[in-house]
Amino acid sequence: xxxxxxxxxxSGQVINEIVKNxxxxxxxxxxxxxxxxxxxxxQAGFPLYxxxxxxxxxxxxxxxxxxDPSSWACQACNRCTEICPRDARPFEIVFxxxxxxxxxxxxxxxxxxxxxxxxxxxxxxxxxxxxxLRAKVGLPQExxxxxxxxxxxxEIRTLLDNGPMGDxxxx
Amino acid sequence: xxxxGVYVCHCGSNIAGVVDVQAVEEFARTLPEVxxxxxxxxxxxxxxxxxIRQDIRDGLVDKVVVAACTPRTHEPIFRRVLxxxxxxxxxxxxxxxxxxxxxxxxxxxxxxxQKAKQIVASAVAKARNLAPLEDKYVDVEKAALVIGGGVAGxxxxxxxxxxxxxxxxxxxxxxxxxVMAQLDKTFPTNDCSACxxxxxxxxxxxxxxxxxxxxxxxxxxxxxxxxFDVKIRKKQSYIDWNKCTGCGACAxxxxxxxxxxxxxxxxxxxxxxxxxxxxxPKKAVIDIDACLNCAGRKIGRELKISKKTGKPLLAPCExxxxxxxxxxxxxxxxxxxxxxxxxxxxxxxxGFKVMEKECFKNLAPDSPNVMTALQLERLISATGPxxxxxxxxxxxxxxxxxxxxxxxxxxxxxxxxxxxxxCCMYMIKQAKLLKEKYQDLEIxxxxxxxxxxxxxxxEYYTSALAMGIHIIRGRVGGIDKLPGDRLRVQGYxxxxxxxxxxxxxxxxxxxxxxLPETIKPLAQKMSLTLDGSGFFxxxxxxxxxxxxxxxGIFLAGCCQGPKDIPDTVAQAKGAAAAAAVPLSxxxxxxxxxxxxxxxxxxxxxxICVPLCPYGAISMDSVHEKPRAVIDITQCKGxxxxxxxxxSSAIQLHGYTEDQIMSQIQALTA
Ligand SMILES: Cc1cc2nc3c(=O)[nH]c(=O)nc-3n(C[C@H](O)[C@H](O)[C@H](O)COP(=O)(O)OP(=O)(O)OC[C@H]3O[C@@H](n4cnc5c(N)ncnc54)[C@H](O)[C@@H]3O)c2cc1C
Ligand code: SF4
Ligand code: SF4
Ligand code: SF4
Ligand code: SF4
Numbered sequence: 001x002x003x004x005x006x007x008x009x010x011s012g013q014v015i016n017e018i019v020k021n022x023x024x025x026x027x028x029x030x031x032x033x034x035x036x037x038x039x040x041x042x043q044a045g046f047p048l049y050x051x052x053x054x055x056x057x058x059x060x061x062x063x064x065x066x067x068d069p070s071s072w073a074c075q076a077c078n079r080c081t082e083i084c085p086r087d088a089r090p091f092e093i094v095f096x097x098x099x100x101x102x103x104x105x106x107x108x109x110x111x112x113x114x115x116x117x118x119x120x121x122x123x124x125x126x127x128x129x130x131x132x133l134r135a136k137v138g139l140p141q142e143x144x145x146x147x148x149x150x151x152x153x154x155e156i157r158t159l160l161d162n163g164p165m166g167d168x169x170x171x
Numbered sequence: 172x173x174x175x176g177v178y179v180c181h182c183g184s185n186i187a188g189v190v191d192v193q194a195v196e197e198f199a200r201t202l203p204e205v206x207x208x209x210x211x212x213x214x215x216x217x218x219x220x221x222x223i224r225q226d227i228r229d230g231l232v233d234k235v236v237v238a239a240c241t242p243r244t245h246e247p248i249f250r251r252v253l254x255x256x257x258x259x260x261x262x263x264x265x266x267x268x269x270x271x272x273x274x275x276x277x278x279x280x281x282x283x284x285q286k287a288k289q290i291v292a293s294a295v296a297k298a299r300n301l302a303p304l305e306d307k308y309v310d311v312e313k314a315a316l317v318i319g320g321g322v323a324g325x326x327x328x329x330x331x332x333x334x335x336x337x338x339x340x341x342x343x344x345x346x347x348x349x350v351m352a353q354l355d356k357t358f359p360t361n362d363c364s365a366c367x368x369x370x371x372x373x374x375x376x377x378x379x380x381x382x383x384x385x386x387x388x389x390x391x392x393x394x395x396x397x398x399f400d401v402k403i404r405k406k407q408s409y410i411d412w413n414k415c416t417g418c419g420a421c422a423x424x425x426x427x428x429x430x431x432x433x434x435x436x437x438x439x440x441x442x443x444x445x446x447x448x449x450x451x452p453k454k455a456v457i458d459i460d461a462c463l464n465c466a467g468r469k470i471g472r473e474l475k476i477s478k479k480t481g482k483p484l485l486a487p488c489e490x491x492x493x494x495x496x497x498x499x500x501x502x503x504x505x506x507x508x509x510x511x512x513x514x515x516x517x518x519x520x521x522g523f524k525v526m527e528k529e530c531f532k533n534l535a536p537d538s539p540n541v542m543t544a545l546q547l548e549r550l551i552s553a554t555g556p557x558x559x560x561x562x563x564x565x566x567x568x569x570x571x572x573x574x575x576x577x578x579x580x581x582x583x584x585x586x587x588x589x590x591x592x593x594c595c596m597y598m599i600k601q602a603k604l605l606k607e608k609y610q611d612l613e614i615x616x617x618x619x620x621x622x623x624x625x626x627x628x629x630e631y632y633t634s635a636l637a638m639g640i641h642i643i644r645g646r647v648g649g650i651d652k653l654p655g656d657r658l659r660v661q662g663y664x665x666x667x668x669x670x671x672x673x674x675x676x677x678x679x680x681x682x683x684x685x686l687p688e689t690i691k692p693l694a695q696k697m698s699l700t701l702d703g704s705g706f707f708x709x710x711x712x713x714x715x716x717x718x719x720x721x722x723g724i725f726l727a728g729c730c731q732g733p734k735d736i737p738d739t740v741a742q743a744k745g746a747a748a749a750a751a752v753p754l755s756x757x758x759x760x761x762x763x764x765x766x767x768x769x770x771x772x773x774x775x776x777x778i779c780v781p782l783c784p785y786g787a788i789s790m791d792s793v794h795e796k797p798r799a800v801i802d803i804t805q806c807k808g809x810x811x812x813x814x815x816x817x818s819s820a821i822q823l824h825g826y827t828e829d830q831i832m833s834q835i836q837a838l839t840a
Contacts, residue, residue, distance in 0.1 A: 003661070003670035006615065007572055012639060027637045031644065031666045055666045059641065086633070 009060025018057055023096030025088035029054045035080035035090045046070035050080050050090040053097060069108035071098045105168060112170075119160055119171050122146025122153045173299045174206040176232030177291060178223055180214035180239035182269050187212075189273035191284040195238065198288045202295045207231050214239050220252050227256040234298045238266035238291050244714070259303030261763065261825060266294035289838055296837035300830045304763035309804060311397035311515040311753050316341065318389055318693070321349020322368065322736060323728025323743040324520035325375045330747035331518075332380035336754050339512050340375065341403055342385040344432075346450035347372055349522050350729075353433060353447075353545065355552040355559075357736055358600040359627045365449055365554070372451040384510060386456060392697045395804050396723025397515050397759040407507040409457035409470065410443070414496035417453030419445050424491035429461045431556075435546040437564065438556035443488040443497075448554055455496075457488065459505065471502035515759075516723045516750035519699070519707060520743065521690055523729035526580040526682040534576070534680060535650040539564050540658060541678045544575075544594065547601055561605060561612075563676055565656045569609070570676030574660045575602060575616040576647045580683030582619060587683045589704045592733040594681035595622045599635045601679070606638045615641045615673050617662050625737065643671070650678060684733040697724055698785075706732045717746040723759075725750045764825040765806040766813055772820035773798045779812040779821065788812060 018026050035050045036042045042049030048056065048070035056065050071094050080090040101107065107115070114124040123146065131141040142148035146156060160166060177199035181187035192210050199208035207226055211219040214237055226232045235258075237249050242265040250260035268287040276283035313336055317328040320342030328340040340347065351357075352372075354364035375381055390402040410421070425441035433440070433447045442461040445453060459470070467475070468486035475484045489497045525545045528536040535541050540563055542550070553559040563570050575598045580586040595618070602614045621642065623632045636642065645663040653659050653674060660673040686705050694701060698721050702708040707730050710718040717725045727746035728739045753759045775797040780788045787805035790797045799820070801812075813823045822828070 003672045004664075004667070005672045005674065006641075007613075007672070007674040011613075011641065015639065027639060028633070030633075030636065030642075052666070055664075059664070059667065 004059075004061075006059055011058060011060030014057050014060050014062050017100055018093060018096045021096035021099045023089075023093035025084075025086070025090070026054060026057060026093050028086045029058065029084075029088040029090070029093075030086055031055055032085060034083045034085060035088075038079040038083050040075050040077060041070060041073045044073060046073050050074075050094055054088070054090060054093055057093070057097065066101060066104055066106045069110060071095075071101060072108035072111040074098070099164075102165070102168065105170070107170075115165075115170075119157060120153075122149070122156055173204045173234050174232045175202075175204050175234045175236060175295055175298050176223065176226050177202070177205055177208040177236045177238065177295060178214050178219075179208070179210040179268075179291070180219070180237065181210065181212045182240055182273075183212065185240070186269050186273045186287075189277050189280050189283045190268060190287045191280070192287075194284055195268070195287045195291060199236075199238075199291050199295070202292055204299050205295060215245055215248055220248075223249070223252050224256050227253070227258055233258065234262045234264075234301055236264050236266055236291065236294045236298050238268045238287065238294070240269040241265075241267055261304040262298070262301050264294045264298040264301065266290045292837040292840070293834045296833040297830045300827070300833050301825075302827075304824055306763055307761040307803065308758045309397050309761060310758050311756065312399075312513045313337065313754050313757075314339070314512065314514045315516045315518065315750055315754065316389075316399065316401050316512065316514040317518045317520060319349070319520035319522055319728070319730065320344075320347030320375075320383075320385065321520060321522045321728060321739075322351040322371075323522065323730075323739045323746075324349070324518070325371055326740050326743035327518040327520055327727050327747040327750070328381050329371070329375055329378065330744055331751060331754075332378045334747075334751050334755070336380065336751065338378075338381045339401075339403065339510075339514065340381055340383050341387050341389055342383075343388050343406075344446055345386045345408070345454060345456045346446040346452065347375060347383070347385060348447070348449075348451070350545070351736060352449070353435070353552075354548050355555075356600065356604060358596045359625065359631045361600065361604070369449045369451075372449070376451040383452060385452060385454075387507075387510070389693060389696070390509070392517070394513075396721075396753055398804070399514050399517055399723065401512050401514060401517075403510040403512065404506070405508045405510060407459070407503055407505050408454070409459060409462075409497070409499075409503055410455050410492075411496040411498070412452070412454045414494045415454045415492075416494050416496075417445060417450070417455065418493060419455070420491040420493060421455050421457075421488040421497060424487035426465065426487065427461050427463055429458065434549045434556050435543070437542075437546055437549055457497075464499075468499040470499055470505075472500065474500045515754045516725065517697070518725045518727055518743075518746045518750050519693075519697070519719075519730055520727040520746070521693065521730045523684045523733065524687040525684060526586070528680055528682065530586070530682070531579060531680065533649045534579070534647075534678070535652050535658060538650075538652055538656070538658060538678075540570075540656055540676065541650065541680065543680050543682045544597060544601065545682075547679050548597075551601065551604060561609065563656065568676075570612070572613045572673065572675045573602075573605065573615070573677045573679065574647075574658075574673050574675040575614070575679045575681065576660075577616065577618045577681045578646060578683075579680040580685075581681075583683075587685060587704065589733070590622065591681075591684040592622075593684065593735045596625070596628060596631070596735065598679070598681050599623070599632055599640075602640045603631075603635050603638060606635075606640055613641075615643055615660070615675070617643050617645060617647045617660070619646050620644070625735065645671075684729060686730060690730070697721060699724065702732075704732065706730060717742060717749050723750075723753060761803060762808060764823070765803055765808045766801055766810070766821050766823045768799045768801055769820050769822060770798050772818050773816075774818045774820070775799070776817070778815055778817070782811050782815050784809060784811065 048068045074094045117126050118124045146152035179196045196208045196210045254260040315331045317324045317340045328338045332338045387405040390404045393400045421443040422441045425443040427442035428439035430436040431440035442458045465486040466484045549555040581591040623629045644665040647662045649661045651659040662671050664671045700708045725746040727743040787802050791800045810823045813821045
């Protein structure tokens, strides 16, 4: 691997973007790795778990990591925020980065399907085969949630269409 | 018959965890002339001491052996026990069964117990032969010498002077102030260094009890606590300081340009110069090595009259001086003037130097854009060469990217293994000051690890992070020079796990703090020793932090080890307080454990004279025959002469021949 030349990286702008999108703790991180020690993303072996993602952003790396799917593996468990000794709130930084990724249409496939499911069926995790299974045990084929309610689905779509997600034009 | 009491200490589990103290106690009881043997968890505690006192009061013992830790810290405590009960305090002997036994033989309990018994037997044998000794006293000169006029020396001098002592403050430069006077602002509060230091310098300069001897160096130190005789050489300034008003006219007129020490060599100064604008005293000096002797005005040369103009031919400095302080016709002694003083105590506060960038060949030292942090300090100071503007001296342009390199020469087996303690903080300070002033400046700081352990220090570091200063974990390996006077810093970012490069316009080296080589002769003159890191060695790192092995000489500031201003001032005040003790007591004790010549036995061979490391022995005429005599104020009781004398004419009190022989007998029995 050749050396990264930090001189041309516009770290200031990257940090500003993250702060604008809700990750204002980014300059407080001291790279202690406490968040990584409890992070399921790190445990699952995703390369850009919270601490390293923050380091890359702090040093102005952006183009290189924008397509990385790691951030989409975040379970929003919030353990990092509870453990961080600097109140950097890494979870918020991960999500700020995710927002920027979404704006750049760099949404991971793993996140895309649930998103489309949500738009169409009202559930992020939904499978057609569940209908049969439900019938077998004597339940109505559709659960009494947004899946079975056209009105609820309509409300969800309205929310998604009119929020920042709608602007991306993916639905 | 002596009545020896033996007291065995458990020292918690320090001794009792290894040595069978009960067995030692029982063994002690069987030794000749031992009347009582007891033991206690902590003999040095109040109840422990009381056991001995009660036995003395009951008339059971008249000589005391304590088998315990070490005489280094505890001998004075037990001697005092004897003293308060009316026994001569030198009838005490310590058996070191901790430092020399339980600590070193922790793995061999049986052997350690056996050794403890032998040590006790030997101590008892000596104790049986102990004789009372008398303390002697000498009067103390109520004056102090402070060497070094940095912030440490200034505070020590002021405190001693405020306590009513006469103080000689000796500084080798023309002005006091030291490195602090070179700093721009100071962490952790970022107050202007000159603003807080100058008033204190002025106080020291005006204090009625302080005799300021700047541009001066200590030539010799003789004597001992209470009565040191010092000779101080005032260097020749070639300018009459009684007349000089510090106007600086001579400096303006002088055509010479040589590197300016005050600006860390970043710019030049004339041969006639004033050290810096806030100098105390504000007096000019002529650097005679750099002086051109303009108009043929060599010092001491007669004044000539110009044939053309009929006016006297004067050097520019002479002509410029409105106060008439420069007269080059005078035959001034280049050696200056010798001042003699007698003082009761000495505070050494000679400070430090930073390693020059030339020591680091891999860091492009020949580039003017690589500079030490002390040079940067001058560059960003309002009184510096650019009046505080951050400019590259190669092109006078503002840099866009700066890299700071920490631990340059520190924590490095090739240079100094210690941490220089202030660099992390001053680098953060400099970075913050620059970022406040130039927000578009990119600042990288390469650290092995960031060390900010003082009060309010970590908060200072965190605030630098919030400003967007980049902290990079990883020591820099080298700097390459790029076209356009740029510098490529080759580093590694441990957090990214990647090699990194930074093309910087300037690189700042936080170079190590060290004791200058030039201090060594001074250390020798005062018989002071240096520690493994090369700084002045204190007597005990924890309990005697300002004392030295030479009684009456104390240490303050960075000459004792790297430290920041808060710690320097605290230590300086500590040193002043410690130095004031003998001055205020008015007399000091002379240890009676020193050597004495038994004149009847002395053959006058003179062997002992050159052997004494303290120069305490000389030959005198007794009944018209040469005989050795010892100056009791100089003798340190080292015993060298005692062992060397072939006539057994020298006796070291407290270690007489019968005492030592009986110890050996006990050990070999
Ligand atoms: C780049 C840099 C930045 C720093 N910034 C800060 C900061 O922001 N805040 C902070 O708290 N600390 C800072 N420090 C540390 C601070 O400079 C020291 O703590 C302080 O100067 C120590 O004072 P001193 O009196 O012990 O030594 P010095 O300042 O070195 O003074 C010693 C004096 O003794 C004189 N002398 C030496 N030898 C002799 C001799 N033989 N005879 C007579 N006189 C002699 C010297 O000329 C000098 O005047 C910084 C240090 C550096 C290098
Ligand atoms: S919230 Fe996300 S980044 Fe934080 S610990 Fe959980 S999974 Fe990791
Ligand atoms: S716990 Fe906080 S300070 Fe530590 S690495 Fe994670 S974000 Fe940074
Ligand atoms: S004679 Fe005076 S003016 Fe000329 S170089 Fe010497 S100090 Fe300077
Ligand atoms: S005991 Fe040591 S210091 Fe004293 S006179 Fe003998 S050699 Fe000198």
